[in-house]
Amino acid sequence: MIYVDADACPVKAEVERVATRHGVGVKMVSNGGIRPSANLAVETVIVPEGPDEADKWIAERAGAGDVVITGDIPLAARCVEGGALVLKPNGEALTERNVGSALATRDLMSDLRAADPFRQGGGKGFTxxxxSRFLDALERVLRQAARPAPR
Structure with missing residues (x-):
């Protein structure tokens, strides 16, 4: 199963296309405002309004063999801990090795923004x-998820 943190995800169409090719189900999870897909393999899940409701829903369900697409680092950390394979929309994989560092960087940047209210700009735009990196990475993780676990 692929779980997509769909509210601000720029690669929903790509997820749907690749998942269909691999015969994998998709759950697009959001607080609303996204158009349901006509594709029967894609389920639109609308969670209640509120902070992190979509994140909670995904984290409670994603586990070993699942793929999670999110740019939310705390959600990624919870999913990695649960055994899921996690990709950011830019194709970067978040794993046991790097998710702690990503969390620390996120917290540092949050503190820097809070300390300087005049700080302008944010991250880079989506290119x-x-x-392309995302599509390549999703192909890789779906093949990895489909492999039987070593005994």
Missing amino acids: KADR
Whole structure:
């Protein structure tokens, strides 16, 4: 199963296309405002309004063999801990090795933004190269998830 933190996800169409090719189900999870897909393999899950409701829903269900697509680092950490394979929309994999560092960087940047209210700008924009990296990474993790676990 692929779980997508769908509210601000720029690669929903790509997830749907690759998942359909691999015969994998998708759950697009959001607080609302996304158009349901006509694809029977894609389920739109609308969670109640409130902070982190979509994150909670995904984290409670994602586990070993599942793939989670999110840019939310705390959600990624919870899913990695549960055994899921996690990809950011730019194709970066979050794993046991790097999710702690990503959390620390996120917290540091949050503190820096809070300390300087005049700080302008945010992250980089989403590019065609990011989309391409994501497609390659999703293909890889779906093949990895489909492999039987070593005994």
